[in-house]
Amino acid sequence: MSRKPSLTPAQVRELARYADLPLAPGREDQITPILAAWLEDANALSRKMSAAPYHDLVPATVFTHPSHEEGEQ
Amino acid sequence: MGRTSAELIDLTLAQAARLVKDRQVSPVELVDAALERIAAVDHRLKAYISVFADEARQVAKAAEIMTAAGHDLGPLHGIPIALKDNVATKGTRTTAGSKILSDWKPQRDATISTRLRQAGAIFVGKLNMHEFAWGGTSDNPHYGAVRNPWNTEHFPAGSSGGSGAAVAARTCYGAIGTDTGGSIRLPSAINGIVGLRPTYGRVSNHGIIPLAWSMDTAGPMTRTVEDCATMFGTMAGYDPNDPTTARAATCDYTAGLDQGVQGLRIGIIPGYFFHHLQPPVLAAVKQALDTLVGLGAQIVEVDIENIHGNISAQLTIESAEPSNYHQRWLRERPDDYGADVRGLLEIGEMLLATHYLQAQRYRTLLRNEFLDAFRKVDVFICPTLPFTATKVGEMTVVIENGVVEDMLSAIMQYTGVPSLTGLPSLNVPCGFDPNGLPIGMQIIGRPFDEATLFRAGAAYQSVTDFHGRAPKL
Numbered sequence: 043m044s045r046k047p048s049l050t051p052a053q054v055r056e057l058a059r060y061a062d063l064p065l066a067p068g069r070e071d072q073i074t075p076i077l078a079a080w081l082e083d084a085n086a087l088s089r090k091m092s093a094a095p096y097h098d099l100v101p102a103t104v105f106t107h108p109s110h111e112e113g114e115q
Numbered sequence: 116m117g118r119t120s121a122e123l124i125d126l127t128l129a130q131a132a133r134l135v136k137d138r139q140v141s142p143v144e145l146v147d148a149a150l151e152r153i154a155a156v157d158h159r160l161k162a163y164i165s166v167f168a169d170e171a172r173q174v175a176k177a178a179e180i181m182t183a184a185g186h187d188l189g190p191l192h193g194i195p196i197a198l199k200d201n202v203a204t205k206g207t208r209t210t211a212g213s214k215i216l217s218d219w220k221p222q223r224d225a226t227i228s229t230r231l232r233q234a235g236a237i238f239v240g241k242l243n244m245h246e247f248a249w250g251g252t253s254d255n256p257h258y259g260a261v262r263n264p265w266n267t268e269h270f271p272a273g274s275s276g277g278s279g280a281a282v283a284a285r286t287c288y289g290a291i292g293t294d295t296g297g298s299i300r301l302p303s304a305i306n307g308i309v310g311l312r313p314t315y316g317r318v319s320n321h322g323i324i325p326l327a328w329s330m331d332t333a334g335p336m337t338r339t340v341e342d343c344a345t346m347f348g349t350m351a352g353y354d355p356n357d358p359t360t361a362r363a364a365t366c367d368y369t370a371g372l373d374q375g376v377q378g379l380r381i382g383i384i385p386g387y388f389f390h391h392l393q394p395p396v397l398a399a400v401k402q403a404l405d406t407l408v409g410l411g412a413q414i415v416e417v418d419i420e421n422i423h424g425n426i427s428a429q430l431t432i433e434s435a436e437p438s439n440y441h442q443r444w445l446r447e448r449p450d451d452y453g454a455d456v457r458g459l460l461e462i463g464e465m466l467l468a469t470h471y472l473q474a475q476r477y478r479t480l481l482r483n484e485f486l487d488a489f490r491k492v493d494v495f496i497c498p499t500l501p502f503t504a505t506k507v508g509e510m511t512v513v514i515e516n517g518v519v520e521d522m523l524s525a526i527m528q529y530t531g532v533p534s535l536t537g538l539p540s541l542n543v544p545c546g547f548d549p550n551g552l553p554i555g556m557q558i559i560g561r562p563f564d565e566a567t568l569f570r571a572g573a574a575y576q577s578v579t580d581f582h583g584r585a586p587k588l
Contacts, residue, residue, distance in 0.1 A: 054465070061464045066449065069461060076521070077462045080434070083427035084470040090424060091473040091480070101475030102482065102537075103329065106358070 049078040123148035125585070128194055128288035128342035135182060135193040142178040142193025142237060145288075146171045149195035149239050153286045156588045159267055161259035162281040164200045165208055166240040171195065174237045190345050192235030197287040199275050200241040201248055202333065203322035204228050211324040212244040212274075214257045214451045215444055225322025226354045227291065227333055234349035239287055242277030246456045248293055248326040249437055250274055251301055251526045252510075256453035260507050263306060264586040265552055269504035272305035272526070274298040274326075278336045279306035283586055289337040289346050295326040296433050297500070297530025299334050303542035304499035304555025307581065309343045309572065310336040312530075314563045315537035316361040319354035327436035328359075329475070330534045339582050340543065340572035344368035347565065363563045371566055372573040377411030379571060382492030387422050388529065392501030393514055399546030399554040400498045403575065407496075410574055417488045417495075421480055422532065426524055428474035428481075429531035435471045438463025455510070482536040489561050494571055497529050499555040503548045533559050541568040544581040553581075 051070040054077060058065045065073075091099070123144055126134070134140035150168050157163050178193040198204060201211040203221035205228070210216045224232070232238075243261045245253045253261040253276025261276040263269040264284040271280040275292030279302030282290050292299040294312040303310025311334040318333050325331055335346035348368045354360045381404065383389070389397060408414060438445070441460050449457060488495075501514050502525070511519045512526070533540035539560045546554040560568045576582050 057465045058461070063461065063464050064446065065461065069458075072454075072458050073461055073465075076458070077465055079521075080427070080430055080462065080466070081470075084431050084466060084474070087424050087427045087431070087477060088470060088473040090421075091476050096476065096480060099476045099479045101472050102478035103475055 049074055049081065118144070120148040120151050124152050124285045127339050128337055129339070129345055131288055132190060132192065132194055132345070136187060138182060142175040142182070143172065145193060146175040146195050146237055146239065149287055152284070153240065156264070156284050157286060159588065160262045160264060160280045160284055162243055162261055162277040162284065162286065163197070163240045164210055164212070164243050164258050164277070167207065167238055171237050171239045178235065178237065188233065188235030190234055190349055191231060194236055194289070195239045195287050196231060196236040196289050196291070197240045197242050197278070197281050198228065198238060198291045199244050199278050199293055201244060201293060201324040202228055202291055204238065204241065207241070209241065210258070211248070212246045212255050212258060215448055216324070217257070221322065223322060226319035226356060227350050228322065230350050242275070242281055242290060244277050245274035246453050247324065247437070247441070248274040248295065248298055249456045249459055251297065251523060253277065253302070254508060262507060263504050264588055265307065266504070266550070268506055269552060270305070270507050270509070272301040272504065275336065276302045279303055279308060279310070282306070282308045282336050282338060284588060285585065289335055289342055291333060292336045293323060293326070293331060293333045294534070295330045296429050296527050296534050299336060300499050300530050300540060300542040300555070300557055301526060303336055305504045305553060307544045307553030307555070307584070308336055308338055309340050309544070309582065310334065310542045311343050311347055311565065311568070312533055312540045313347065313351065313565060314539040316359050317363070317539070317563060317565070318350050319357040319360050321354055321356040325440055327433045329432060329436065340569055340576050341369060341372055343541070344372060344569040361563070366566060368566055368569055371570045374570050375410060376407055376571055376574045379412040379494065380415050380492040381407060381412050382415050382417040382488060382495040383497070384417055384419055384422060384495070387419070388497035391514060391528065392498055393503065393548070395546070395548040396498050396501060396503065396554050400496070400556045403545040403556050404496060406578060407571070407575060410578065415492050417492060419481070419484050419488060421484060424477060425481060425531045425535055426527055428477045428535055429527055430524065431466055431470050431474040434459060434463035435466050478535045481532070485536050485538060493567060495559040497557050497559070499529060499542045499557040500526055501528050503550070503552040503554060529557055538562060539565045539568055541572050543572040543575055545579070546581060
């Protein structure tokens with residue numbers, strides 16, 4: 043992973059196209075600074091969480107079968 | 116009998132409830148006092164989107180008749196309450212602070228609306244908020260920017276900014292807020308009131324417009340801890356309509372309020388909780404800790420090794436999940452969103468699934484570290500946010516050394532921890548800055564142990580008067 047993504051408004055427009063999100067003209071200029079900062083931090087977190095000590099951690103999301111849970115009140 | 120409206124609206128929720136029960140005050144008087152106060156001050160605050168004057172008076176009359184006949188619906192019998200406008204109320208407009216839902220009238224109550232009604236609450240109105248709860252300023256482009264009653268040039272924080280301002284301004288005895296990344300605790304701190312983010316799964320989200328499903332909660336916002344515990348007891352508990360609610364037992368949350376904090380172990384994380392914050396906030400929270408120590412509590416320094424990184428995880432999850440919920444509207448009605456929320460929703464579409472899942476794995480890591488730390492402490496205490504209220508309209512904040520920071524990241528410096536870990540967290544007012552703007556501290560507890568938070572908060576309020584001060588409007 044790149045440590046500091048140098049995101050450009052043109053790249054943001056491409057990202058939006060991949061997400062099938064039509065961006066009105068100029069929207070990419072509004073989004074780019076915040077998205078760049080958040081992506082940088084998110085990539086740092088991904089590097090941390092993909093390190094060996096955390097290999098066995100599972101996401102804090104749970105799939106349940108509600109009808110089979112015990113103790114219905 | 117014979118109390119003025121000003122005297123009535125200055126009562127706490129618990130005081131008003133006792134007077135109704137003893138037939139010394141009528142629900143009609145309470146509702147009239149609340150409506151009169153709304154009419155007098157809300158044009159300056161913009162805390163309400165809808166006011167139910169006729170309906171509230173009719174329900175109050177019915178409550179008065181029931182009281183006279185010896186019937187008591189519950190702890191909130193005859194008490195004027197207001198709801199954040201993302202909580203469904205049957206047959207009445209529920210906008211979520213948006214243009215998109217400006218005409219939506221739900222066919223059913225949210226579960227908590229039903230439970231509050233069953234406990235005797237009278238709804239006087241629906242409260243303004245940050246659009247779709249996605250933001251922390253309550254600078255709403257469709258219904259007006261909510262103003263802070265302590266200084267109307269300043270913001271009330273958010274997203275439950277209307278709830279915070281309405282309670283602080285004494286236009287109702289309690290309000291409902293919702294909290295994903297801090298939206299109950301932040302406006303509670305900034306407006307000088309008490310607010311509880313319950314344990315995730317403790318209170319039903321059924322019938323509430325979601326922000327981020329895996330972190331959304333709803334809770335009470337009041338002037339005192341006793342009021343908060345009283346309201347919470349009517350809301351908490353399993354709901355078959357919400358699969359995320361837990362079957363954990365509830366209790367009488369007012370029962371232990373006078374038990375004090377002798378021997379209570381308060382955890383602090385010096386390198387994080389008291390780092391990067393405005394000096395008046397630091398001083399107020401340290402003074403509060405000293406006060407609690409004086410009451411018999413003890414301070415335990417704890418290290419949470421992986422606490423850094425929580426803001427990124429918070430922002431990633433809080434971006435991705437709303438962008439999923441709003442995906443159709445963002446394509447069909449993008450111009451109906453305010454500029455900031457539209458941008459945040461667009462950004463959420465451009466984060467990767469791997470980012471989202473790494474953030475969810477980080478939650479597991481952080482939760483495990485806190486659960487481990489709770490073997491050494493009973494609660495954690497920290498500031499609720501690192502600064503006091505900024506001016507309305509500002510999207511940046513200066514915390515220290517003149518550095519300008521993005522509001523959204525800065526405001527969640529401390530509130531993100533309970534949001535990610537699902538732990539309950541209570542804001543309690545603990546001071547004012549030199550400009551007279553409120554400061555709050557955050558008490559964080561074990562899962563489903565809201566009672567200990569109330570006990571600590573009540574002990575603090577028993578020897579301080581910050582919660583008793585009223586803004587001059």
